[in-house]
Amino acid sequence: MTEVQPSKEVAEYTEVHRHPEPKSFLWKYIFSVDHKVIGIQYLLLAVVAVFVGMALSLLVRLRLVCPECSYPLLGQFFPVGAPEGVMTPEFYLAMLTMHGTVMVFMVLTTAPQGGFGNYFLPIQIGAADMAFPRLNMLSFWTTFVSFLLLMAAFVVEGGAPMSGWTGYPPLSALPEATLPGIGQDLWLASIAVFCIASLLGALNFIVTTLDLRAKGLTMMRMPLTCWTWFVTAILGLLAFGVLLAAGVLLLMDRNVGTSFFVPAGLVVSDKVIDHSGGSPILWQHLFWFFGHPEVYIAILPGMGVTSHVLSTFARKTVFGYRAMVYAIAAIGGLGFVVWGHHMFVSGMSPYSAFVFSVLTMCIGVPSAIKTFNWIGTMWGGKIRFTSPMLYSIGFVSLFVSGGLSGIFLGQPTVDLYFHDTYFVVAHFHLIMGVAAIFGMFAGLTFWFPKMFGKMMNEPLSKIHFWITFVGVYAIFGPMHYLGMLPHPRRYAEITSVDYLGATGAAELHMFITVAAVLTVLAQFIFLYNFVKSIFAGKECREENPWEATTLEWTIPSPPPHDNFAGKVPHVYRGAYDFALRGAKRDFAMQCNDDKAVYGEPAPQASGD
């Protein structure tokens, strides 16, 4: 094994045991235990999934503006769902269901945590790998199996399930009430397998964060990205177990005659259903006990990346680091006690609405802290407009827009009108959909040079930013107005409700669809940029092209197999030491001691 000297930035280091790099293709790229390879595997899975999810959303949009239009190519692939290319209402619902499921599970849950977290958590805390590398590999491949199971639902007889990504029984439990077939079973199996994979991953993240930090890297010196991955892992550990149980129970209701979620006395098409004793609302409790933390699983890592990127490119310390950490923890904690706000009109006891409502509003407080502190971080800075900075600024704007509509929905009184309308669709797409995805764009453009030793094309990234930023507002902004009408969600067409025809819903739908088509097209700019840059991007072998402070910027790009080549740097300061006075540079890396930062003699230490 070649001896590698640590970066000039590193003041002192600890020698640790080194692991040899695997030589064969199979063990190096496929069944790799290297967290960086696994991180990229997760990212590639998410890229495939996000294009699948986007294609599904386009079908949904197309049917909404023209239910009778024929798309012959579609008819070739789905002769049942789209006979002669015309989408049936049940096909619409199936696409809707799969769009939500693919996006929430395979994109929003995999890329921010499994992708970026896997790749950069160990490096940012000075570890050679995750705590359990084999478990990490198992997490990814289990997730991959889950993805295959989900995709299989498209091709089985009866097609993909049509009960929405929330899969509420009895609709999801009774084949009699939808279409016969095993699509829903595959969906449930996929979710259950995904839960197992996420549980394994969560354990790994928690142990890695607690046990493998470099010397001097206290919790309160960790980059905020690590804090968000850590809290996200705790959320995952507590939430996915519940969904796993719910998924297995529903699978049993469908296949072995149990009745966890199906009550007695149901009649479908004059046929009495042979079930008794279950409760449909039980599923909703279990599902949302997972489902609400899931929102934060999707968005917390994006918040971490945003804090990290804003500080780096404003050349300024994160405003109120401690408050940011407390806010992350508060959002995570409160996230577990607000699930009932999804169920205000579900038939759940109306008396419980008050507690869920107050707790929900409480989440607005740490969210407001974060927003103020992001603006505070940029205030007084010297902003550099790199593409990750643009995406992060976009994140803040989208987070504000998407977050504030939650204030309406969190009050049961106001929710009475807006529940299950497009107002909700606008709300969650802005915040957990596109805000989280802007976090991913920021992360990918920021870390790309480290991951691949190449730069992404900045002008292309910026063009992509502008189209996408305006585009997502053009898509999801008008959905608030649809919600005002009020337009119920999950309607395959608007022809059967008189007031929708009379109040301009069709025009709004057309505007949204045009915006969606353009925005989706712009994503191919990003895909092109991403793929092209991996193979033919501008070389960037610098350790630290962004003049950033954290440990990943002290190692070569791309990093060697065991990250620090057996020499783990010591950490002397917090993660965001920018705008230093009397120092040689305007920033200090975490592994710089005071002598390196200020020269002799060392003044009072700054830092955490």
Add this chain to the structure above:
Amino acid sequence: MGLLIAIAVWAITLAMAVPFVTQTWWMPESITALGDEIDAAFNWTLIGTGIIFLLAQAALGYTVWQFSRPTDKPASDSHGNNKLEILWTTAAAVIFVGLTFVTYSVWAETRFIEQKSMVPTADRLVVEVTGQQFVWNMRYAGEDNQFGPTDIALIDDAAGNPVGLDRSAPGGADDIMVPEMQVPVNKEVEVVLKSKDVLHNFFVPELRIKLDTVPGLVGKLRFTATKEGKYEIVCSELCGLGHYKMRSFLHVVTQEEYDAWIAEQASYLF
């Protein structure tokens, strides 16, 4: 670039906000006193969040613009400001949590209904609404003011008995089954919500209320409509492939028109 981003953020913010001020796409007029209160709760929320929305986006744009302009000054070395932190934490807490307290009484009025009664009284009409894929079935107690018992074995859609009403049992003979709801204006109505198969949701936008119909459970809503007219009942919980066409009508009419209508319906029974 900074100014460009600021202008874009401000322009988008205004574009989003303007239709909420001009009320271009808006709620239909409320037809109940409770609906007016719900609208008030909505308006308070809109004003509060609207101001925060405008200020936050304005501040974001301004910050990005101001602190990207070329300057010789070094970046600020501030690490934060505890006083500011406490100030905006408290402000956010008061506004957000305060809203819940302000608007909650309306929820209590709408939903805190004793669950036992299903008995029509002189000043309260009770209508049983049973959802099924993809129609609404409305049942009135009839002349004896008493709902007859039902039995799932008797359910027969084709024979016009979608809820399995036992016509031979006491109270069942004069129950009236109709596909659309008719109620007198200014009279309190209790809607008893049931489902035969999957989840549905009873939603009349003009009443500002909605509630899932849950198989195995009985849900209740109360309203007093103060304006005559024909209003749509739309299903607001995914119930299957025909979800989008599952709707019915609520007719709010004068007491005389109601009496005539119910008498006409009763005459079809015998």
